[in-house]
Amino acid sequence: MRKIIQLLFLVALLNLHLLNAQSKLDEIVPVRGIAIASPGSDNLDRFIKFINEVAIPNNINTLILRVDYKYEYKTHPELRGNNVLKEKDVKKLVQVCKKNHIEIIPQINLLGHQSWQSKVSKLLEVYPQFDETPHVKLPEKYEWPNDDGLYCKSYCPLHPDVHGVVFDLMDEICDVFEAKAFHAGMDEVFYIADDNCPRCSGRDKAELFAAELTKIKNQLELKGRKLWIWGDRLIDGKTTGLGMWEASMNNTHRAIDMIPKDIVICDWHYERADQTAVYFAMKGFNVVTCPWRTPTIAKTQLSDVLKFRENSTPIMKNRFQGMILTIWSGVDSFLDEYYGVQKTEDINKSPAECFRVLFKEINNLSVVIE
Ligand SMILES: [Zn+2]
Numbered sequence: 001m002r003k004i005i006q007l008l009f010l011v012a013l014l015n016l017h018l019l020n021a022q023s024k025l026d027e028i029v030p031v032r033g034i035a036i037a038s039p040g041s042d043n044l045d046r047f048i049k050f051i052n053e054v055a056i057p058n059n060i061n062t063l064i065l066r067v068d069y070k071y072e073y074k075t076h077p078e079l080r081g082n083n084v085l086k087e088k089d090v091k092k093l094v095q096v097c098k099k100n101h102i103e104i105i106p107q108i109n110l111l112g113h114q115s116w117q118s119k120v121s122k123l124l125e126v127y128p129q130f131d132e133t134p135h136v137k138l139p140e141k142y143e144w145p146n147d148d149g150l151y152c153k154s155y156c157p158l159h160p161d162v163h164g165v166v167f168d169l170m171d172e173i174c175d176v177f178e179a180k181a182f183h184a185g186m187d188e189v190f191y192i193a194d195d196n197c198p199r200c201s202g203r204d205k206a207e208l209f210a211a212e213l214t215k216i217k218n219q220l221e222l223k224g225r226k227l228w229i230w231g232d233r234l235i236d237g238k239t240t241g242l243g244m245w246e247a248s249m250n251n252t253h254r255a256i257d258m259i260p261k262d263i264v265i266c267d268w269h270y271e272r273a274d275q276t277a278v279y280f281a282m283k284g285f286n287v288v289t290c291p292w293r294t295p296t297i298a299k300t301q302l303s304d305v306l307k308f309r310e311n312s313t314p315i316m317k318n319r320f321q322g323m324i325l326t327i328w329s330g331v332d333s334f335l336d337e338y339y340g341v342q343k344t345e346d347i348n349k350s351p352a353e354c355f356r357v358l359f360k361e362i363n364n365l366s367v368v369i370e
Helices: 002-028 044-055 087-099 122-126 162-177 205-221 252-257 276-282 295-310 331-338 351-368
Strands: 031-037 062-066 103-110 181-185 226-230 264-268 287-290 320-326
Touching: 002 351, 031 287, 031 331, 031 351, 044 087, 044 331, 087 103, 087 162, 103 162, 162 181, 162 205, 181 205, 205 226, 205 252, 264 276, 264 320, 276 287, 276 295, 287 295, 295 320, 295 351, 320 351, 331 351
Parallel strands: 031 062, 031 320, 062 103, 103 181, 181 226, 226 264, 264 287, 287 320
Antiparallel strands: none
16 A cells, blocks of 8 residues: 555656646747648557657647648538548547647648649649639649749639638638647748739739738637748748748748738748747747758757747747747658658658757756756
8 A cells, every 4th residue: 555655656746747847848948849741540540659659758739730631621521632530530639639738730731832743732623713823734744943933833812712612621620629720831832923813913922922811810810719830931032042942032021011920930941040030039920940850950949949038038038939840751751760660861861860859959958957
């Protein structure tokens, strides 16, 4: 009996210690998360195992899930993709995350990323009339660069029917995930206000981009939800030298002064620890810094976040919200590498290694200040 009491006491102490570490971390790096493709029905259990075994002990509190069309939508069954999550699958995931204080932020790419290489997204497949550039045909064999400047297709933000459809999906996915925030993607939008679009041609690209963001944000606000986006379209690619991928070369960057300030910016940089989080914070936005697969860069980005928080006014400090590691491979290939099923070829190009290094570093912070 005495042994059992001792054991219970130890477990309680351990829990207290974990909670203590977590609340300390909440003060130092409030957002600690990953952004990853949503699992499908077939690998859901493996993903939940990873959450239990790895994410929770690492004090992860935010999970951005790229769901897109991988859900059994009831509002638009015609837009269901392959290997979709069913409602009961989602609830399983929600339950684990809720119990462990992990906020799930579901993502559907809005505006841009409506095709990938030679394949259109489900939205444009079913509703080709929403295509901003119907004259651009997807090639059989995709290559970059190409004469059409085709990276991904966009939907036309001025098509009168497009929001009726995408907002149904957005609201449904937020409802089923019981989400307080939604990630709309909005990165790498190259096709916007195309000269051939009867509705958008000649319009100001920044104004169009800002109007689309504001519309999405207002829709989410009806149910008290926040909007998160990638930040690249709001940075001037020419002046900064950041170029067309991690910043904008088609003048959408001026939208930064036209959008509501309570949109959360995911500021991604994978080649260097660029200091653009300061720019977003000074413009009044909450910002999270996003590495990908290079551990040394991720470590520098983390120390920058800490430095920015330390050397800012109380008003600015909390706008530097923390870190989200972005994982662009599928769930299975990430987990294969993480669990050693697949060998890591290069540790400087490894999201799994970056995960280990970054979260070890973050969790050490709670020990250091004890
Ligand atoms: Zn258009």
